[in-house]
Amino acid sequence: MTSAQIEIQIIAALVAMACAIPGVFLVLRKMALITDAISHSILPGIVIGFFITQDLNSPWLILLASLTGVLTVFLVERIQKSGLVKEDTAIGLVFPALFSIGVLLIAKNANDIHLDIDAVLLGEIAFAPFDRIFWNGIDFGPKSLWIILSILVVNLSLLLFFFKELKLSTFDKGLSTALGFSPVVVHYGLMTMASVTTVGAFDAVGAILVVALMIAPAAAAYMLTNDLKKMLLLAVCFGALSAILGYWLAYFLDASIAGSITSVLGLVFLSVYLFAPHKGILSILYRNKQQQIEVSLITFLLHLNNHDEKSERHIKHLNEHINWHKVKSKKVVELAQKNNMIRIENEYISLTEKGKSFTDLAINYIITNDDSKIESIKEDFFLFRG
Amino acid sequence: MTQKKIAVAIDDLTVAYNYKPVLWDIDLEIPEGVLMAIVGPNGAGKSTLLKSILGIIEPVAGSVSVFEKSYESQRKKVAYVPQKGSVDWDFPTTALDVVMMGTYGSLGWIKRPGAKEKKASLEALEKVGMLAFRDRQISQLSGGQQQRIFLARALVQNAEIYFMDEPFQGVDATTEIAIINILKELRKLGKTVVVVHHDLQTVPEYFDWVTFLNVKKIATGPVKDIFNDDNLTKTYGINYKVSLLQ
Numbered sequence: 001m002t003s004a005q006i007e008i009q010i011i012a013a014l015v016a017m018a019c020a021i022p023g024v025f026l027v028l029r030k031m032a033l034i035t036d037a038i039s040h041s042i043l044p045g046i047v048i049g050f051f052i053t054q055d056l057n058s059p060w061l062i063l064l065a066s067l068t069g070v071l072t073v074f075l076v077e078r079i080q081k082s083g084l085v086k087e088d089t090a091i092g093l094v095f096p097a098l099f100s101i102g103v104l105l106i107a108k109n110a111n112d113i114h115l116d117i118d119a120v121l122l123g124e125i126a127f128a129p130f131d132r133i134f135w136n137g138i139d140f141g142p143k144s145l146w147i148i149l150s151i152l153v154v155n156l157s158l159l160l161f162f163f164k165e166l167k168l169s170t171f172d173k174g175l176s177t178a179l180g181f182s183p184v185v186v187h188y189g190l191m192t193m194a195s196v197t198t199v200g201a202f203d204a205v206g207a208i209l210v211v212a213l214m215i216a217p218a219a220a221a222y223m224l225t226n227d228l229k230k231m232l233l234l235a236v237c238f239g240a241l242s243a244i245l246g247y248w249l250a251y252f253l254d255a256s257i258a259g260s261i262t263s264v265l266g267l268v269f270l271s272v273y274l275f276a277p278h279k280g281i282l283s284i285l286y287r288n289k290q291q292q293i294e295v296s297l298i299t300f301l302l303h304l305n306n307h308d309e310k311s312e313r314h315i316k317h318l319n320e321h322i323n324w325h326k327v328k329s330k331k332v333v334e335l336a337q338k339n340n341m342i343r344i345e346n347e348y349i350s351l352t353e354k355g356k357s358f359t360d361l362a363i364n365y366i367i368t369n370d371d372s373k374i375e376s377i378k379e380d381f382f383l384f385r386g
Numbered sequence: 387m388t389q390k391k392i393a394v395a396i397d398d399l400t401v402a403y404n405y406k407p408v409l410w411d412i413d414l415e416i417p418e419g420v421l422m423a424i425v426g427p428n429g430a431g432k433s434t435l436l437k438s439i440l441g442i443i444e445p446v447a448g449s450v451s452v453f454e455k456s457y458e459s460q461r462k463k464v465a466y467v468p469q470k471g472s473v474d475w476d477f478p479t480t481a482l483d484v485v486m487m488g489t490y491g492s493l494g495w496i497k498r499p500g501a502k503e504k505k506a507s508l509e510a511l512e513k514v515g516m517l518a519f520r521d522r523q524i525s526q527l528s529g530g531q532q533q534r535i536f537l538a539r540a541l542v543q544n545a546e547i548y549f550m551d552e553p554f555q556g557v558d559a560t561t562e563i564a565i566i567n568i569l570k571e572l573r574k575l576g577k578t579v580v581v582v583h584h585d586l587q588t589v590p591e592y593f594d595w596v597t598f599l600n601v602k603k604i605a606t607g608p609v610k611d612i613f614n615d616d617n618l619t620k621t622y623g624i625n626y627k628v629s630l631l632q
Contacts, residue, residue, distance in 0.1 A: 028474075028477060028478075030474075083404055161496050162495075162496065163498075164490055164493070164496075164497075164498060164499070165490075165495065165496075167479075167487075168487050168490055170477070171473055171474070171477045171479065171484075171487070172468065172472070172473045172487070174437070174440075174442050174466070174468045174472055175466060175468060175487065175539075177440070177441060177442045178440040178441065178442060178461070178464070178466045178491075179461060179490055179491035180458070180461050180491060180494075181490070181495070222478065225478060226478045226479070226480070226523035226525075227478055227479070227480070228477075228478045228479055230478075231478050
């Protein structure tokens with residue numbers, strides 16, 4: 001690996017990590033779309049900032065462009081509060097307007113500025129190692145590395161200091177206000193964090209893909225944990241991992257780095273979506289299937305419990321009576337037998353002691369919905385896991 | 387009954403959404419130590435009244451004082467149980483963590499909850515019979531259990547006044563009894579409890595004070611004096627017959 005390659009990977013990983021932090025809260029606040037709006041509408045801010053500073057990596061440019069991001073959020077909220085249009089419509093109105101101003105500004109001044117639409121949309125992380133910081137003749141590495149590292153450090157510190165406030169205002173805005181933590185301040189703080197991070201990431205991955213870095217790691221992490229701290233940690237790890245894998249994918253395919261990183265993020269989310277232990281699609285399908293059989297089993301046991309008369313308990317009769325097809329009946333009978341809940345004598349089925357007590361417990365649960373009585377059978381049966 | 391201190395005084399309060407008043411010139415005094423129901427039809431402004439007392443909604447006119455001072459200076463004396471449906475129960479957190487949020491007010495900005503806050507939260511969970519569920523993800527709780535968690539979160543604030551927005555909504559009879567017993571216990575401790583309530587049948591049994599509200603204040607006072615057909619009819623607009631003698 002050349003040092004430029006290493007530097008690009010470090011920058012990509014830092015960008016992804018910095019994005020994942022505000023991303024988690026945006027996902028939990030159901031504000032994923034606002035990221036897209038911010039990432040587009042910072043363009044005029046970047047162009048104007050560039051006119052003033054003549055340096056794409058200037059901190060002033062970052063601040064100016066971030067202000068455009070916050071302005072977007074503000075405008076969206078104003079329009080929405082008028083009560084005349086809904087939030088998604090407001091987002092759809094505001095960001096193309098601002099973005100197009102940026103596009104026009106670039107087009108009008110194409111000869112004067114070193115900024116083109118391709119770079120704006122997809123980023124230029126491959127060129128990041130060329131713009132370096134020298135001090136007293138010593139090479140301190142790429143400028144963008146230092147910028148994104150500072151943004152990451154700021155995001156992490158804000159997260160550490162205001163974790164409690166962010167959590168409360170995201171979960172329960174009303175209580176947050178009542179307790180004196182102004183949710184408006186927290187909200188605009190978060191929006192500023194998201195805007196600054198987006199501007200920092202913009203250079204590396206462009207306006208379109210930065211939304212993937214914010215949302216995909218958080219969405220994948222959300223499927224894997226019920227703990228906000230773990231969700232943040234997972235999102236940051238997913239981001240960094242995808243950035244590095246994405247770099248190598250681009251290397252082997254000889255393709256866009258930003259595009260490859262986003263593809264890897266997509267794959268990471270897809271695998272989590274399919275295979276997550278509790279919330280994943282496969283796990284849900286499996287659970288539904290199990291539950292179906294268990295409901296059938298309980299129906300069957302209840303039937304046996306309700307009927308002492310022999311005619312109701314003949315193995316053939318059950319098929320007709322409960323109205324199941326043969327395969328299902330066989331499956332249920334086998335499951336009951338395997339668990340020693342029934343015995344079959346001369347083709348007549350009766351409940352065993354275990355079957356009887358299980359049925360009683362199940363009825364009791366269905367009637368009272370009281371969890372404490374069924375702790376013992378919960379392990380074996382999905383149905384009771386709520 | 388001796389003359390009680392006034393816990394909450396509301397003066398000429400008017401609240402509007404998009405220039406349309408939802409609460410109109412409300413004057414209301416809530417005496418200390420009462421267990422009060424706020425009743426009224428849908429859209430009467432019951433939740434809005436609570437929210438404007440708590441500063442969640444900015445009123446167009448009027449003022450609110452808590453123990454003769456502004457709400458802002460008395461926050462720590464006030465606990466709030468919002469409507470259960472106002473939060474996303476899929477939020478990645480546990481029952482204990484939600485209860486701990488009740489301690490954030492006394493901690494203030496930046497400071498993190500510690501062992502003391504955790505202990506208080508566990509005690510609150512025990513009081514509402516939810517200690518066994520402390521590590522349960524909140525979406526895995528039933529509606530009644532979620533309501534108990536909210537109640538525990540208010541208890542841990544150790545406040546003087548409790549505002550609750552429909553705490554009996556969507557809970558089963560067992561939970562309803564458990565909650566009302568806790569509210570009565572709070573009253574016994576001299577706390578003031580204000581509850582937005584929907585079930586008129588249970589008002590005389592649960593509460594000792596009642597406020598009739600329908601955009602304007604219709605009446606407020608002891609249940610035994612003012613909970614009658616006359617006020618119910620004025621509030622709900624139709625002739626309401628409830629049997630007060632059970």
